[in-house]
Amino acid sequence: MKAFRQLDNLLRAAHLAQRSAVLRPELGLGPLLFFVLSLGALYGFFMGWYSVSVHWGQSGADGWLQLLASTLKFPALFLCTLLVTFPSLYVFSALGGVHLDFEQALRVMLAAIVVHLTVAASLGTILAFFTLSTRSYPFMVVLNIALLGVAGSIGLAFLRRALQTMSTSVLPVAPVLEAPAAPAASEAQAPPPQSDSSVPPPASRGAPQVAAEAQTARMIFRVWTVLYGLVGVQMAWLLRPMIGRPELTFSWFRAREGNFFLGALQNLADMFGP
Amino acid sequence: MTARGLLSAADALIHDLGREPAAPAQARPLALLIALIVSAAVYGACMGSFSAYSAARVPQIAYAAIKVPMLVVVTSGLCMPGFVVLNLTLGLGADLGSALRAIAFAQCALGVALGSLAPFPLLVYASGASHDGALIGNAVLFSLATAIGHTVMRRRYRELSAQPEHGGRHRVMLWVWTTLYAFVGMQMGWMLRPFVGSPGMPAAFLREEPFTNAYIEIIDLFLRW
Numbered sequence: 202m203k204a205f206r207q208l209d210n211l212l213r214a215a216h217l218a219q220r221s222a223v224l225r226p227e228l229g230l231g232p233l234l235f236f237v238l239s240l241g242a243l244y245g246f247f248m249g250w251y252s253v254s255v256h257w258g259q260s261g262a263d264g265w266l267q268l269l270a271s272t273l274k275f276p277a278l279f280l281c282t283l284l285v286t287f288p289s290l291y292v293f294s295a296l297g298g299v300h301l302d303f304e305q306a307l308r309v310m311l312a313a314i315v316v317h318l319t320v321a322a323s324l325g326t327i328l329a330f331f332t333l334s335t336r337s338y339p340f341m342v343v344l345n346i347a348l349l350g351v352a353g354s355i356g357l358a359f360l361r362r363a364l365q366t367m368s369t370s371v372l373p374v375a376p377v378l379e380a381p382a383a384p385a386a387s388e389a390q391a392p393p394p395q396s397d398s399s400v401p402p403p404a405s406r407g408a409p410q411v412a413a414e415a416q417t418a419r420m421i422f423r424v425w426t427v428l429y430g431l432v433g434v435q436m437a438w439l440l441r442p443m444i445g446r447p448e449l450t451f452s453w454f455r456a457r458e459g460n461f462f463l464g465a466l467q468n469l470a471d472m473f474g475p
Numbered sequence: 476m477t478a479r480g481l482l483s484a485a486d487a488l489i490h491d492l493g494r495e496p497a498a499p500a501q502a503r504p505l506a507l508l509i510a511l512i513v514s515a516a517v518y519g520a521c522m523g524s525f526s527a528y529s530a531a532r533v534p535q536i537a538y539a540a541i542k543v544p545m546l547v548v549v550t551s552g553l554c555m556p557g558f559v560v561l562n563l564t565l566g567l568g569a570d571l572g573s574a575l576r577a578i579a580f581a582q583c584a585l586g587v588a589l590g591s592l593a594p595f596p597l598l599v600y601a602s603g604a605s606h607d608g609a610l611i612g613n614a615v616l617f618s619l620a621t622a623i624g625h626t627v628m629r630r631r632y633r634e635l636s637a638q639p640e641h642g643g644r645h646r647v648m649l650w651v652w653t654t655l656y657a658f659v660g661m662q663m664g665w666m667l668r669p670f671v672g673s674p675g676m677p678a679a680f681l682r683e684e685p686f687t688n689a690y691i692e693i694i695d696l697f698l699r700w
Contacts, residue, residue, distance in 0.1 A: 209563070212560065212563035212564050212568070213563055213566070213568040254686075316564060319560055319564075320557070320560050320561060320564060322560075323556040323557045323559065323560035323561070324556070324557040325556075326552075326553045326554075326555075326556050326557070327553055327554065327557060327655070327658075327659055330553050330659065330662070330663075331662065331688070333686065334662060334665075334666050334686045334687070334688060335686070335687065335688035335691065336686070336687070336688075337688050337691045340688055340690065340691055355561070355564050359564070472691070472694065473694055473698070
């Protein structure tokens with residue numbers, strides 16, 4: 202119940218992506234990691250139903266094995282993508298004027314993944330419904346890409362706002378981290394920046410300078426978003442089969458050939474093909 | 476409750492559906508759900524009565540009476556988790572109650588509108604409509620009821636959409652709900668067919684091959700065309 206409340210708080214603060222909301226002390230790496238694993242497994246579980254559904258009544262355990270593989274591999278996809286892209290996010294965000302230490306940056310990144318996975322898992326009921334009512338593999342691939350694309354764009358919007366807020370924030374990090382969970386509105390009454398902060402507050406920099414920094418941060422974030430997207434989809438390709446093509450026997454991984462974009466286009470063509 | 480009491484409660488509920496959102500709503504969620512199920516079932520029974528002159532076709536009336544409310548309620552249920560989470564992530568958690576109430580009212584309005592249109596299929600069938608004619612007639616009536624439901628939803632969303640800070644996001648969520656509902660509802664309708672039933676075939680709750688995909692069928696239809 203406590204975990205659910207934390208998740209609810211995170212989602213409610215997602216549009217604000219305020220420092221106080223994302224970097225609350227109780228929302229540490231442990232709970233965030235738990236949410237990534239559990240919500241990822243939940244979406245993977247819905248995803249794996251397709252294989253159970255198409256193999257239903259057949260001898261062998263291909264469907265059930267694929268269900269297990271999807272449940273395990275989907276959270277792994279996000280953790281592996283995080284492993285590859287987090288160092289660059291940390292460096293890029295620092296270059297863009299976001300003053301977060303390593304752990305704080307990791308928490309922000311994990312929070313964005315949690316937002317992504319929560320939205321994806323909430324759309325899982327729709328995925329499960331179509332899984333049970335269709336045997337078309339290309340349709341399921343396209344539907345999964347669409348649902349995860351929607352969820353991913355919300356997760357990335359959260360991350361962008363979080364980094365943007367933090368790059369222009371005048372709040373010191375330490376008091377917020379030590380403060381008890383407080384409503385987002387209390388941020389307005391937060392104490393002024395401490396004099397020992399190594400970062401000059403925006404007020405001491407000129408407005409044009411702050412605007413230029415914000416523009417640089419936005420550009421850096423855009424570049425990183427492209428990298429993150431490319432790594433994510435290629436990671437999904439490497440970890441395939443995620444859904445399980447019905448005519449192929451189960452295997453934990455497929456041969457390393459092609460790439461995600463070719464595969465997605467092929468499925469789109471198959472869906473509209475004769 | 477007496478018959479008179481029941482009728483006056485139904486009357487109050489129908490007027491509540493048409494009330495401006497600013498006016499205090501009297502209808503409780505359970506009453507809305509019951510009104511939706513009963514009204515949609517009445518329409519379903521009339522819809523399923525096509526060529527019910529033979530005993531073998533009579534069960535289709537009961538099947539359709541069960542399936543029409545199912546279509547509305549289950550579709551809403553499947554779209555609900557996504558709608559709630561998207562509202563929360565867009566920072567609309569404080570207005571979530573109003574948004575859910577708008578959906579409940581809209582779904583109930585859709586059901587009540589269907590119920591009020593229930594005599595129309597009977598008239599169409601009695602006029603000697605063919606199977607295709609029956610399908611088209613019911614599609615038109617469903618579209619009309621859906622438009623009424625959507626009108627109620629838009630009205631109940633008016634205040635949310637007019638908010639200076641969150642109005643734009645509420646309008647996006649209204650669009651998201653409509654899209655999700657239409658996307659899932661179409662497949663649900665396809666899965667739960669037959670509602671009218673072919674006259675030459677025995678009554679059936681579901682087709683022998685219910686688990687096919689409506690969108691793939693449409694694509695195939697276009698490709699064959």
